[in-house]
Amino acid sequence: MLTAVLTGFIFACVLVFAGKPLKGRASLINAVVPIGLFVYFCAQIPQVIAEGAIYKSYSWVSSMGVDMNFNLDGLSMIFALMITGIGSMVFIYTSAYMKGSPQLDRFYGYLGMFMAAMLGVVLSDNLITIFVFWELTTIVSFFLIGYNTHDKGSRRAAMTSLGLTGLGGMLLLGGIILMGSIGDTYSIQEMLNSGIAFSDNAYYPLILFFIIGAAFTKSAQFPFHFWLPLAMKAPTPVSTYLHSATMVKAGIYLIFRLSPLLGNDPSWNNTLMLFGGITMLYGAWHTVFRTDLKAILAYSTISALGILTFLIGLGTKAAFLAALIFIMVHALYKATLFLVAGSIDKATGTRDILRLRGLGKYMIPVAIAGILAAISNAGIPPSFGFLGKDLIYEATLGMGESAVFLTAAAVLTNILLLYAGFVVGIKPFMGTRLDPEIKVKKLSPAIWVPGLILGILCIVFGIFPAVGEGLVRPALSAVYGEPFESHLKLWHGFTTILLLSGITIACGVLLYLFVKPSNQKVALMAKADFISPQVITEQISRGFLRLSIFWTRTFNSGYLGYYVITVMVFVIGIVGYELVAVLHVKVDFSQLKEVTFYEMSTILIMISGIVVAVFSQSRLAAIAALGVLGYAMCIIFVFYGAPDLAMTQFSIDTLTVILFVLIIFRLPKYKVLSNMRSRIRDGVVALSFGTLITLLILEVLAQPVNRELSEFYADNAYLLAKGKNVVNVILVDFRGIDTLVEITVLAIAAIGVFSLMKLEIKKSEID
Amino acid sequence: MELLLAITIGLLYASGVYMVLRRSMVKLIIGIILIGNGVNFLIFLLGRITKGSTPIISENSDTFLEAYADPVPQALILTAIVISFGLQAFAIVLIKRVYKVLNTDDIDRLSHTEDYDIL
Numbered sequence: 001m002l003t004a005v006l007t008g009f010i011f012a013c014v015l016v017f018a019g020k021p022l023k024g025r026a027s028l029i030n031a032v033v034p035i036g037l038f039v040y041f042c043a044q045i046p047q048v049i050a051e052g053a054i055y056k057s058y059s060w061v062s063s064m065g066v067d068m069n070f071n072l073d074g075l076s077m078i079f080a081l082m083i084t085g086i087g088s089m090v091f092i093y094t095s096a097y098m099k100g101s102p103q104l105d106r107f108y109g110y111l112g113m114f115m116a117a118m119l120g121v122v123l124s125d126n127l128i129t130i131f132v133f134w135e136l137t138t139i140v141s142f143f144l145i146g147y148n149t150h151d152k153g154s155r156r157a158a159m160t161s162l163g164l165t166g167l168g169g170m171l172l173l174g175g176i177i178l179m180g181s182i183g184d185t186y187s188i189q190e191m192l193n194s195g196i197a198f199s200d201n202a203y204y205p206l207i208l209f210f211i212i213g214a215a216f217t218k219s220a221q222f223p224f225h226f227w228l229p230l231a232m233k234a235p236t237p238v239s240t241y242l243h244s245a246t247m248v249k250a251g252i253y254l255i256f257r258l259s260p261l262l263g264n265d266p267s268w269n270n271t272l273m274l275f276g277g278i279t280m281l282y283g284a285w286h287t288v289f290r291t292d293l294k295a296i297l298a299y300s301t302i303s304a305l306g307i308l309t310f311l312i313g314l315g316t317k318a319a320f321l322a323a324l325i326f327i328m329v330h331a332l333y334k335a336t337l338f339l340v341a342g343s344i345d346k347a348t349g350t351r352d353i354l355r356l357r358g359l360g361k362y363m364i365p366v367a368i369a370g371i372l373a374a375i376s377n378a379g380i381p382p383s384f385g386f387l388g389k390d391l392i393y394e395a396t397l398g399m400g401e402s403a404v405f406l407t408a409a410a411v412l413t414n415i416l417l418l419y420a421g422f423v424v425g426i427k428p429f430m431g432t433r434l435d436p437e438i439k440v441k442k443l444s445p446a447i448w449v450p451g452l453i454l455g456i457l458c459i460v461f462g463i464f465p466a467v468g469e470g471l472v473r474p475a476l477s478a479v480y481g482e483p484f485e486s487h488l489k490l491w492h493g494f495t496t497i498l499l500l501s502g503i504t505i506a507c508g509v510l511l512y513l514f515v516k517p518s519n520q521k522v523a524l525m526a527k528a529d530f531i532s533p534q535v536i537t538e539q540i541s542r543g544f545l546r547l548s549i550f551w552t553r554t555f556n557s558g559y560l561g562y563y564v565i566t567v568m569v570f571v572i573g574i575v576g577y578e579l580v581a582v583l584h585v586k587v588d589f590s591q592l593k594e595v596t597f598y599e600m601s602t603i604l605i606m607i608s609g610i611v612v613a614v615f616s617q618s619r620l621a622a623i624a625a626l627g628v629l630g631y632a633m634c635i636i637f638v639f640y641g642a643p644d645l646a647m648t649q650f651s652i653d654t655l656t657v658i659l660f661v662l663i664i665f666r667l668p669k670y671k672v673l674s675n676m677r678s679r680i681r682d683g684v685v686a687l688s689f690g691t692l693i694t695l696l697i698l699e700v701l702a703q704p705v706n707r708e709l710s711e712f713y714a715d716n717a718y719l720l721a722k723g724k725n726v727v728n729v730i731l732v733d734f735r736g737i738d739t740l741v742e743i744t745v746l747a748i749a750a751i752g753v754f755s756l757m758k759l760e761i762k763k764s765e766i767d
Numbered sequence: 768m769e770l771l772l773a774i775t776i777g778l779l780y781a782s783g784v785y786m787v788l789r790r791s792m793v794k795l796i797i798g799i800i801l802i803g804n805g806v807n808f809l810i811f812l813l814g815r816i817t818k819g820s821t822p823i824i825s826e827n828s829d830t831f832l833e834a835y836a837d838p839v840p841q842a843l844i845l846t847a848i849v850i851s852f853g854l855q856a857f858a859i860v861l862i863k864r865v866y867k868v869l870n871t872d873d874i875d876r877l878s879h880t881e882d883y884d885i886l
Binding site: 559560561564565568587588589591592594595599600603606607610611613614619622623626629630633636637639640641642643644645648649652655656659660663664667668670671673674682683685686687689690691692693694697698700701705707709710713714715717718719724725726727730731735738739742745746749750752753756757759 | 768769770771772773774775776777778779780781782783784785786787788789790791792793794795796797800801804805807808809811812813814815816817818819820821822823824825826829830831835836837838839841842844845846848849850852853854855856857859860861862863864866872873874875
């Protein structure tokens with residue numbers, strides 16, 4: 001199974017080298033990968049049905065509890081088949097739809113990686129690996145949405161979705177780590193087996209917040225839904241694959257997968273129900289106010305994801321069954337509708353529903369696919385969608401007191417969704433006359449065949465409910481824990497559910513006949529934009545950007561003086577406080593009496609050197625003063641038994657002064673650059689810092705000193721190293737390697753100096 | 768004497784910081800040299816100073832017979848002096864080069880490489 005998951009990554013790697021020849025017609029060969037995987041997963045079905053699950057373990061980072069454990073149970077099977085099955089269709093579709101795109105190989109590589117990552121999410125048993133694959137889907141999605149890199153809208157859409165789903169990924173990580181530390185394992189199966197009750201834990205609300213936040217951002221739930229319509233900037237195969245059928249369902253998968261662990265608490269159910277309910281109505285309502293085929297589909301996808309969240313929130317067995325069936329129903333018809341919309345776009349060059357009519361006779365297979373999908377979407381018997389809608393109503397009706405509200409919301413959503421499906425799947429093909437400006441291009445079979453296959457499946461699954469039932473049976477026992485006894489049927493007799501279905505269809509068709517999409521409606525909706533979550537989020541993010549810029553410009557001003565002052569004031573504040581408040585340094589002036597005349601005059605020379613170096617208006621005088629200062633230091637070194645230091649200081653100071661003087665005459669004279677105020681400010685800071693250092697020295701001098709190291713060197717200098725000058729012995733023997741490195745540093749500095757001197761910069765390079 | 772030296776070191780630091788805060792690049796280097804001298808003196812003083820006696824073992828003996836100046840700070844300072852010379856030499860040549868290219872001695876005019884605009 002590891003191979004199956006990694007195939008997509010391997011495929012993407014192969015494409016890096018072998019991608020170029022696979023353009024044009026040959027790109028159809030790419031579809032072998034998903035088809036092969038689809039066949040592989042189909043072959044596992046009997047075993048999954050018989051045993052409930054296939055568990056494969058590959059150790060990865062076992063010491064941290066992270067392993068590549070794959071668990072193919074019923075739920076994973078449904079998702080794996082969707083990912084590879086719809087993937088196959090999308091791969092075929094892409095070969096024609098994206099023909100001539102200069103980076104087709106790259107596009108296929110992204111698709112392959114996405115497929116692999118998505119399989120990883122739904123097959124992993126380890127929460128950490130789920131997170132890894134989850135993030136991979138986010139990243140690949142970013143590249144796919146932004147595939148048209150020259151389009152600004154496309155780049156913005158990619159950034160928005162990355163921002164939101166990336167935020168979700170972070171929340172997911174938080175939730176996973178909390179769950180892992182509470183459960184003491186990252187394996188979902190082990191958590192289930194240990195029977196741990198998360199809802200009793202004090203951190204349960206936090207886990208809930210993290211996990212639900214992750215699922216809601218990924219699955220475009222209100223108020224995070226807006227990245228999905230923006231993501232429609234992606235090429236249609238991407239919208240089909242990622243943003244309707246698979247990736248957006250990862251969030252649904254997550255809450256489905258974790259509901260046995262987290263779901264036995266009212267706060268879980270109510271949150272999902274509330275947000276799912278809002279999302280399904282909000283999304284469905286918005287479809288009425290759109291004229292772009294893909295925008296309509298995006299909002300109806302949001303609505304469908306809302307239905308799924310809502311159903312999982314209901315938490316009953318009937319609701320889980322309905323959700324499982326509806327996942328498949330929706331994947332099939334929505335993928336078909338997207339492929340149809342893409343085909344129309346390809347043939348006519350527009351997706352504007354106001355201009356599309358009478359296409360039926362020009363593209364019969366596409367029209368058939370569209371109509372079949374619209375029927376399934378509407379829930380008209382004998383389609384698969386009819387089954388799904390029946391089960392949804394059954395689930396809401398079984399909710400006791402609140403059944404009326406929940407059912408009403410579901411019916412209303414379905415009516416609006418029916419409208420949306422008809423507008424996309426049927427309206428463009430109706431009528432007899434084309435818009436005069438539209439020319440219809442002929443489509444290659446690779447474009448219409450995938451849509452047609454999926455469209456036909458929408459009906460086949462309805463006529464043969466046993467197919468869906470076979471898949472759902474192990475899935476339900478995986479997520480609900482109980483096996484599923486009853487049988488799916490198209491005909492239940494005359495029941496309330498049938499009545500509701502009838503009402504839905506009738507109202508939906510009436511809505512379709514009497515409400516026409518129009519630009520006025522789009523404009524009307526745009527007026528409410530200022531309170532939409534998208535605009536609010538964008539304003540927040542812009543505000544955050546402004547804050548960051550302000551912050552950066554304040555603390556990263558680019559002025560050296562500013563940095564130095566900040567550091568100095570901070571150090572003076574902290575260390576000074578500690579010195580004054582804690583240590584109470586005492587200064588003993590009596591020792592000044594012991595100072596000899598020589599010492600005193602040397603110190604005075606040093607101080608006058610400093611004063612001249614600082615205040616002189618002539619650079620030459622300042623440098624000369626530095627030299628005087630250095631020589632005075634030599635004398636102090638001599639006084640206190642450091643002849644080596646004196647010699648070094650003497651020669652180095654001489655060299656520095658010479659170098660300075662050689663260079664300096666090329667530089668401009670001192671100018672008055674700063675005003676009195678800043679000079680006083682700098683002077684105060686500098687003097688405070690100097691005082692601080694003096695106090696620190698006095699404090700340190702009052703402490704006892706450890707001579708162990710010095711004694712070791714002094715004792716062993718001659719015995720071990722045969723040298724009598726201990727300082728020299730330390731440098732060239734005991735710490736010989738350090739000295740070697742020091743010489744290297746000097747050599748590097750010398751090379752730097754040399755090359756800077758020799759460097760010739762042309763006038764043209766300066767600007 | 769320690770008190771006097773401590774005050775001198777404080778003065779070296781203060782003057783160095785003040786010079787680093789100036790806008791002229793020449794003054795910046797003077798500041799760095801002043802602070803460097805201050806640091807060397809600081810290490811010297813904190814290793815405790817002893818008058819007269821060098822850390823050199825006398826001709827006809829294998830170890831020290833009397834008090835001696837601590838050799839470890841001396842070895843450290845020797846290294847520090849040489850390294851800071853490397854730094855100073857490079858800095859001096861660098862400002863010359865900067866002046867040649869940009870025709871200015873003012874650090875504050877080097878604060879931005881280019882105009883940036885994020886929003």
